Amino acid sequence: MLISIVHDEASGERPSGFLTQPYSRENWDKYWNDRVYYMWDVGPESCGGTYVGPTGPELIATMLQERRRLQLPDIDYDDRNRDKNLSSKTRGESLPP
Numbered sequence: 001m002l003i004s005i006v007h008d009e010a011s012g013e014r015p016s017g018f019l020t021q022p023y024s025r026e027n028w029d030k031y032w033n034d035r036v037y038y039m040w041d042v043g044p045e046s047c048g049g050t051y052v053g054p055t056g057p058e059l060i061a062t063m064l065q066e067r068r069r070l071q072l073p074d075i076d077y078d079d080r081n082r083d084k085n086l087s088s089k090t091r092g093e094s095l096p097p
Contacts, residue, residue, distance in 0.1 A: 002063040010070045029076045
């Protein structure tokens, strides 16, 4: 799903939650900042310990990799995401386990 959203961004579409507003880079930054913040802690402890699948950081790394592949601009991270050191992840460095 995240990959299709990245493709929507690359196609010039507006992000979910901003559909009534004109396209803007700032709205995409707000959208991705929310996704990163809320997905970061997804993992085996999620959903009462029943979650099976990629961790939040793995999902985010996949999204960032696709954004780089499509040559989309870097996300302007807000304060709540700056401590996650995400800019290095856009350069292909591996995430911690």
